[in-house]
Amino acid sequence: MNVHVSTLDEKTRSSLAIESHSETEEYFINMGPQHPSTHGVLRLILKLDGETVREVIPVLGYIHRSIEKISEYSTYRQIVHLTDRMDYLSAIMNNWAVARTVEKAAEIETNERIESIRTIVSELERIHSHQLGWGVLGMDMGAFTPFLYGFRDREMITDILEETIGARLTMNYIQPGGVMFDIHPDFVRKVKEYLAYFKPKLDEYEDLLSGNPILQQRLRNVGIMDAETALSMGATGPVLRASRVPYDLRKIEPYGMYGEVEFRVAIGTAGDCWDRYYVRIEEMRQSMRIIEQLIDNIPEGKFLLKKPAAKLTIPEGRHYSQIETARGVLGFYIVSEGKETPYRAYFRTPNFHNLWSLTAMAPGGRVGDLVAIISSLDLVIPDIDR
Amino acid sequence: MDMLDFFPSSILQAADTSWQTVTIAQRASSAFRDHDLSGTIGYLLLGLLFTAGLLTVLGLVLIYAERKLAGHFQCRLGPMRVGWHGILQSAADGLKLLLKEDIVPENADKLLHLGAPVLSLMATVLTLAILPLSPTLQVVDLNIGVIYVTAVTSLGVLAILIAGWSSNNKWSLLGAMRAGAQIISYELSATLSLLVMVLLSGSLQLSEIIQSQSDGWWIWKSHLVGVIAFVTFLISTTAELNRTPFDLPEGESELTGGFHTEYSGLRFAFFFLAEFVNMFVASALIVTLFFGGWMPFYIGGWDGFNSIMGLIPPGIWFAGKSAFFIFLLMWFRWTFPRLRIDQLMSLEWKILLPVGFINIFLAALIVLFEWHF
Numbered sequence: 001m002n003v004h005v006s007t008l009d010e011k012t013r014s015s016l017a018i019e020s021h022s023e024t025e026e027y028f029i030n031m032g033p034q035h036p037s038t039h040g041v042l043r044l045i046l047k048l049d050g051e052t053v054r055e056v057i058p059v060l061g062y063i064h065r066s067i068e069k070i071s072e073y074s075t076y077r078q079i080v081h082l083t084d085r086m087d088y089l090s091a092i093m094n095n096w097a098v099a100r101t102v103e104k105a106a107e108i109e110t111n112e113r114i115e116s117i118r119t120i121v122s123e124l125e126r127i128h129s130h131q132l133g134w135g136v137l138g139m140d141m142g143a144f145t146p147f148l149y150g151f152r153d154r155e156m157i158t159d160i161l162e163e164t165i166g167a168r169l170t171m172n173y174i175q176p177g178g179v180m181f182d183i184h185p186d187f188v189r190k191v192k193e194y195l196a197y198f199k200p201k202l203d204e205y206e207d208l209l210s211g212n213p214i215l216q217q218r219l220r221n222v223g224i225m226d227a228e229t230a231l232s233m234g235a236t237g238p239v240l241r242a243s244r245v246p247y248d249l250r251k252i253e254p255y256g257m258y259g260e261v262e263f264r265v266a267i268g269t270a271g272d273c274w275d276r277y278y279v280r281i282e283e284m285r286q287s288m289r290i291i292e293q294l295i296d297n298i299p300e301g302k303f304l305l306k307k308p309a310a311k312l313t314i315p316e317g318r319h320y321s322q323i324e325t326a327r328g329v330l331g332f333y334i335v336s337e338g339k340e341t342p343y344r345a346y347f348r349t350p351n352f353h354n355l356w357s358l359t360a361m362a363p364g365g366r367v368g369d370l371v372a373i374i375s376s377l378d379l380v381i382p383d384i385d386r
Numbered sequence: 387m388d389m390l391d392f393f394p395s396s397i398l399q400a401a402d403t404s405w406q407t408v409t410i411a412q413r414a415s416s417a418f419r420d421h422d423l424s425g426t427i428g429y430l431l432l433g434l435l436f437t438a439g440l441l442t443v444l445g446l447v448l449i450y451a452e453r454k455l456a457g458h459f460q461c462r463l464g465p466m467r468v469g470w471h472g473i474l475q476s477a478a479d480g481l482k483l484l485l486k487e488d489i490v491p492e493n494a495d496k497l498l499h500l501g502a503p504v505l506s507l508m509a510t511v512l513t514l515a516i517l518p519l520s521p522t523l524q525v526v527d528l529n530i531g532v533i534y535v536t537a538v539t540s541l542g543v544l545a546i547l548i549a550g551w552s553s554n555n556k557w558s559l560l561g562a563m564r565a566g567a568q569i570i571s572y573e574l575s576a577t578l579s580l581l582v583m584v585l586l587s588g589s590l591q592l593s594e595i596i597q598s599q600s601d602g603w604w605i606w607k608s609h610l611v612g613v614i615a616f617v618t619f620l621i622s623t624t625a626e627l628n629r630t631p632f633d634l635p636e637g638e639s640e641l642t643g644g645f646h647t648e649y650s651g652l653r654f655a656f657f658f659l660a661e662f663v664n665m666f667v668a669s670a671l672i673v674t675l676f677f678g679g680w681m682p683f684y685i686g687g688w689d690g691f692n693s694i695m696g697l698i699p700p701g702i703w704f705a706g707k708s709a710f711f712i713f714l715l716m717w718f719r720w721t722f723p724r725l726r727i728d729q730l731m732s733l734e735w736k737i738l739l740p741v742g743f744i745n746i747f748l749a750a751l752i753v754l755f756e757w758h759f
């Protein structure tokens with residue numbers, strides 16, 4: 001595939017080429033690191049012509065915590081506990097990325113109970129992540145109320161997960177060889193109750209925000225990214241799927257119980273902000289479908305097959321494995337020397353790659369469009385910097 | 387009336403009482419004419435106190451109402467801690483803002499930075515004086531009331547522009563730019579709607595406009611033109627108030643706070659207060675022009691019902707009607723997303739303004755041929 005990625009220089013020149021009849025000057029403005037809609041400490045340098053965005057230059061590193069470097073001094077079980085701080089809205093799925101790589105490399109077996117629990121818990125977390133994304137998008141568009149609706153429903157999921165896991169935000173649950181604790185006795189009942197509660201609520205979400213003509217005007221045909229650009233930017237997850245690429249690791253290389261459940265991959269048609277928004281709404285529906293199929297028949301068995309006391313080493317060589325988090329493909333790459341700690345660890349995080357598609361989409365739009373695009377990318381900043 | 391005789395005009399109204407308006411200024415001048423010095427000074431002081439009191443009460447009540455309503459719209463309770471159900475929250479917040487450090491950016495234009503909030507509040511307070519809250523509760527009854535309101539409220543945009551410029555902050559300037567473009571554009575539509583009502587009622591004086599509705603509110607009497615004028619006025623006035631869905635000048639999630647990014651403490655409080663009082667002014671204008679001001683709600687022929695309605699004092703009618711429109715504005719704010727700047731402009735220049743022009747033409751025809759009830 002021959003993809004032309006325009007460089008910053010080219011973009012600057014093309015922006016200057018647009019004829020302007022008034023004597024205006026382009027100017028730079030800092031968006032962030034403290035700005036309400038960069039969702040954290042992301043800094044964007046904007047080149048503006050009045051309200052029109054000519055160029056966006058993301059500046060990273062404000063929340064770099066050396067997770068990869070610390071990983072080099074940590075055992076594989078310890079690395080799991082670093083991952084919850086990357087994409088805190090997919091903490092359990094981040095755990096899973098480490099667990100999957102280690103299990104694949106060290107050939108650790110799991111059973112169906114473990115995989116079922118992992119899948120259910122991950123899908124619950126995917127729902128709560130998209131709920132937050134939905135609410136925050138509403139807030140960025142100027143409607144504050146959806147934010148609190150999203151939070152109301154999200155809190156119920158964190159309540160359920162808290163009973164089993166003990167944490168509400170930085171959840172650590174999946175570890176190589178199983179999960180850390182068995183599910184709470186009330187878990188199955190509560191999840192079922194929640195699904196019955198949330199299904200009608202999702203329609204309410206649509207009534208409140210999706211059907212609103214102002215929101216549709218703000219999102220439709222804004223920040224259009226075609227499939228080729230999306231692929232060349234390395235975008236994954238809902239961002240890529242909205243650009244009409246049906247790439248979902250849960251379908252393409254099924255892990256966990258994804259191979260045995262029925263669900264559909266939501267894709268967009270135009271690749272605009274609206275598609276990215278709606279793909280997430282649809283993914284919530286599909287996640288509920290997955291949980292419904294699994295929740296009634298979690299097999300009996302052990303929840304942890306590898307004793308935590310046992311020494312965990314990985315054979316010498318390079319190992320990579322990836323899973324689909326709420327925001328895209330999270331890969332974990334290990335260079336091992338056959339010791340208890342990796343020689344080098346690298347996380348391929350989805351937000352880092354999704355962020356750069358911003359530089360392709362934002363130029364030409366208004367400041368308001370830029371906010372819509374950032375919001376539709378649903379970025380979690382700590383995941384960009386690690 | 388010849389064309390529309392089939393529609394009995396007495397259905398929607400029946401006013402038997404003629405209202406006599408006596409403003410505080412009139413009382414003062416009559417006292418002056420009677421060489422009653424203490425009475426003159428007393429009435430003048432009453433006028434000042436009334437305006438100041440109204441300002442304070444509106445500030446406290448509206449901010450509390452907004453927060454409480456927002457809370458309930460969002461499945462939470464809103465302020466609950468200070469006083470019974472948080473009723474003293476606004477007072478506590480005001481006190482906090484009073485005690486805060488007065489921060490002025492280093493490179494700001496000090497004089498303009500101070501002047502902007504004062505101007506903003508002043509523009510609002512000046513309008514409060516002429517609002518006819520009831521036949522006797524009105525400080526001055528200007529014979530050019532409508533023009534005065536339009537003129538004075540547009541000072542607010544000057545305050546916003548000054549605030550954005552003097553803060554020496556690009557975000558503030560962007561907000562101010564937006565505000566300038568937005569408020570001046572929407573002023574056109576708002577004024578056109580006002581003019582429709584002036585045409586229909588034949589007066590610029592606010593109390594006269596209310597009196598002209600004694601046989602039915604203009605929203606019922608004026609066929610479609612009044613309704614169109616009302617809708618245009620509601621939309622454009624929301625835009626002038628910088629409230630969602632037109633809150634671009636503040637645009638918290640886009641511009642970090644817009645024109646008041648660099649304002650804190652009491653200076654910010656002035657802007658905040660002005661915004662809320664402006665909301666009341668807008669609602670009061672809507673009520674005055676379209677919904678009969680302090681006139682009670684009568685239905686022609688229902689004498690029992692009308693006499694009960696007549697028992698409610700006019701001041702309460704005015705407050706109740708205004709409260710409804712304030713509620714509507716707050717409801718908008720907590721439901722709608724925000725428009726984009728170009729969508730905002732095209733809404734005004736491509737839709738509202740042409741509609742407004744056609745509407746005023748129709749209104750002129752209706753008045754000329756006396757087709758209204």
